[in-house]
Amino acid sequence: MKYAIKIHKISTVDELENSWNIEDYKELLERFDFPNAESTDIKELRELLFMAIADFETNEAAAIVLDYKLSDHLNEGQIDSISHEMLVDKISEEYPEIELHQQLFNINQLLYKAYNGKFPNTKATIVNFDITPKANADENITKEIALKCIAKSLDSHNVVIRLFGNQLNADEAFEEANDVIWELQKNDAGYRLITSEYFMSKEEFLKQEFEANIAFFEEE
Structure with missing residues (x-):
């Protein structure tokens, strides 16, 4: 199949809009021993949460937020391990289960900002294109x-190209694409793609306008 692609804008961000809502902040405040927060101002709740988090050790805070967001996917031992690893490694890029990367990114960046940079700073890439x-x-x-x-416009050293060459070439099914790309939205201006900077950085794009011939895996 053949497609024409035109990239309009590539942005690097350290936080995704709407990744946390009022209910999230209120629930986390409860878990950080700051109950009954009555404010409905999301910025104020975020500031209160950062104040509450500051009273905890970094790994304790990480464990609390991990348990809130990912207890359906991780057991107690995994949460404890990740809560320590997050301080030294970019877990949202390195964790083997790619489907958890977006939530780990959101958790990492919340803690990064709450602790003024004690956690590694990770980035996301947003691509607006037709x-x-x-x-x-x-x-x-x-x-x-x-x-x-x-991928047809990316440098050959790109992680997606190196890790998923067989899938890109249709030699294998590419189920991982649904997790490598965190969000794909269609709007009046075209499409908006969100992924980790680890998988796709702004500097790796070689072409802004191009055509791509792609194929799909077919089981014999």
């Missing part, structure tokens, strides 16, 4: 289609 199907190409743009097309 993608136009050519000939009989599928018009339903999935994460796999978007990632395979975008």
